[in-house]
Amino acid sequence: MPSKTPSPYSNPWSKTLTVASAADRKAPLTYTRPSGREARTASAPALELDWFVEVLMRRMMPKNGNQQSVQWMNGLSAALPRTRPIYRQLVALVEGGIARGEVPPGFRLPPERDLARRLRVSRATVVSAYRELEARGLLRGYVGRGTFVSAKPDAGSAPFAWRGKMSAAALNSNDTTVRDLVSAAADPALVSLAAGVPALDCFPTAAFQHAMNDVLGKHAAVAWRHGPTEGLPAFRAALAERFGGDPEHILVIAGAQQGLDLLARCLIDPGDAVIVDRPGYLGAIQSFRTAGARLVGWDIAGADLDELEELMLRYRPKLLYTNPTHHNPTGYTMPIRYRVPIVEDDTYRELALGAPAPPPLFKLDDAHRVVIRVNSFSKMLAPGLRLGWISAVRPIVEQLSLIKQQVDPHTQNLSQLVVCELIGRGVFDRHVATIKAEHRRRRDAMVGALRQHVPAGALRFDVPDGGMYLWCQLQPGVRARAVQDHARRESVMVVTGEPFYVDQGGADRLRICYTSQPPERADRAARTLARSIAAAAREDPAAPTRLV
Template sequence: MDKIDWKPDPSSSIPLYQQIEGFMKEKITSGEWTVGMKLPSQRALAAAFQVNRSTLIMALEHLTSQGYIAGKSGGGTTIIHHQPERQWESPPPPNWNAYVEDGVHYPNLPTIQTINRMEFDPTMIRLGTGELSPELLPQEQVRLLFAELARQHMPLGYEEALGTYALRSQVSAHLQRVGISAPPSTILIVSGSLQAFQLISAGLLEKGSTMLLEKPSYLYSIHAFQSAGMKLIGLPMDESGLQVSHVERFKRQYDASLLYTIPTFHNPTGTVMSDKRRRDLLETSLRIGLPILEDGAYEELWFGHEAPPPPLRALDTQGQVLYVGTMSKIVSPGLRIGWVVGPQPVIERLADIKMQTDYGSSSLSQAAAAEWFGAGWHAEHCRTIRRQLKERRDCMLQLLDAHWSNLATWSTPQGGFYIWVTLHANISMAALFEHALKRGILINPGYIYDRSAKKQLRLSFAYAGLDEMERAMIELSILIRHIHCLSV
């Protein structure tokens, strides 16, 4: 159930419990709250309506007596009829809650569902968000870009399965600058990296296949592969990235079909896989027959004078690496433009699956992306973003030094969005998440990337403003100390 944004009116002549009863009855009879749906706890509902518990209980008792809801011992309260007074006149409505529970796609963890919802609350300080602040996005350039498109022939129809040739040609030239040779015929335009993962899971892997990946990993926070019946097995990491020495044993032990990696500014740890380890990984994967899925989302966001090591795909001479790139992390998440690079038969297979699911990415977004690269704006924008992100990273590191030095250890990322923080104390990260939320601070606890990461946080310096960042980091340090004191 989404957040309830209605409150009873204390100044009304209608008693509060009757207002609540009427509100809930309207939700049920309209079908918005479906038969079979479980209501939040009495405490949660009372807090949402901002009334005391006895007032809420009166409303629930009236709804129960009328046959709308029923409570079960230890099982909460459930909606049982949407029009109980007419239940004998017509068949009951479908139990949509049962359909929801039977769906094949896994639901997000409750924590992730809360994060996804609260990221749209303008009052929240978003200290875990994996996207650029609106003030860092190229608002003016994109406005000019669409003005230029408006003077041209606007593409309003469907495009070919692979994506427009104009955009694939621009992506091909863009990739050449980082050492990846990919003619347009080997590039598929997708609606962001997440769609690429969904297409790969549906089009290339058998149900029950096993995928190896870094532990922790971004993939643990989404269910693109698990919902398709894949198993994810984590490989240990160190300061140089994924530990290649374990790959062959894990491949043999789990009969793995694919290895997923974010070698450059890894999400969530910020780690960069060393050049030697990249070459060792390619040699090992080729020898044991294990293809690689490389996620290059952050590789353009370095902070030093030198770029990170080349992508795995740039070093690949045997066609063993599928490469996924995106515009979401640097230009605009709203454009929903990404790409997959791979052998032509693979790309054609994925394109066929894509046409079956959405009949091609937005033609307007593709035209805008082609114009963005073609106008030469990308390189300059990247330089600007690197400088601004470095300033934000330095600010967060200073705040960590000032307020967290006796609470945690952390990485110092050389690029990307994230700082991976490990607390000294064994406190409940779920409690920290909830307490922070009540204070208007949204964080990403480590357990959404690895269930065993019970002392970790992924802090993002990409979204919150500097003043917000300072206030939130100080408030979090106080909360950590408070929760620790309560737990000892």
């Protein structure tokens, strides 16, 4: 069978490209979307990548003369002029292809990493280009599916340059990890081990419905009107009685993430140093970074008090943020003797699966009253409630409430009233006991499945005694992002370790949420991860070959 004649634009970095004529350069390229068996073949993504790169290269060919030769040996960054950023020129190339109809609506663009490798540019360049095109409405990204052309631009008007109008803080808020995790958790087609979600199928729906009906029957006027910014007095009293503290020292919030944002607004000025767990909760990292903080990582697992004191002296931080009990993402619990408190994220305290957790720092801080405690019902009940609270001394609560009223005059009254009923009726405590038993079952199922299907040494982790996560380390030479990409193609979502570090780190780490999926899905997830690790090992020559 004769071999197919290669396109003169294929493999642009391996040879000299010859343009037959200016007319040839202007000839349209057509794309036929594969379907059926062709679409399912392993070569389909590679063919689409070749075709897409060919479109870009044709736009960059010389406009004059026949039989002109162009050297592309050094990649896109060498071929394009330096008059403006490379990512903007890539935006113009893709936008032009869409405008001319060469890149049709519905076309799936190559993965960022694959296109960056072919064009010999950084992945950040491709990411910036894709995001700019999404902002212009030309592309649409879907978690687990890819990035697609959404529509042709309006030929009669140029898109408004919104990026030029955005603040520096907004432009620096470019980490999509949290948004992607939440989107993946909401997609029923995905087995999401990424977002931290409790066993929602254990949620006391009937009891919640009954409590809500009673609330609307007795307190409908309160439920639908504005409420105090600090929270309803009855709910604050219920929180103080169940979790400890003084009702006057409690501020009700729409989840722990809002609490961290309020604390950042209240306590941090641009340039202030903030010490955070390393690794630590990515939502806290994002909030503090957006506030302009200089983030300093402290090894939470090592819990080295001497190191912490050295960091305190060197950086003079404005605050210390720590998640000391069933830490996210590691599941680690810090011994009491090593704790140096300020902002205590206590979200996972109720989810102990072994021995009871040590007392919260907030209760131990009788002398100095410097601990600010953040908590949420997202992990204990459901994230959809968007309900949590901050415990602190009265001056901090008052200042936080003044800041909160600017963006959120009050937290939803109905949720406060219903959860108040659930606490008072004992439903909440019974539910916590139920999900702890179910979480233990799911943890054991995931641990067993991983040990059964993933080769020894390929994925190392400690079995946590609480929380929601397995904090896993991959074997040397295997990149977590490559494993994530391969697993996503099989509709299994995990999150890499990089977003949990304020500095370089986490490239060999995966966080697996074992609570979000029923035990019967653990086997599928583990098999997928085993295949993904093997595929990632084949991509990297430094990885051991025994997994291949």
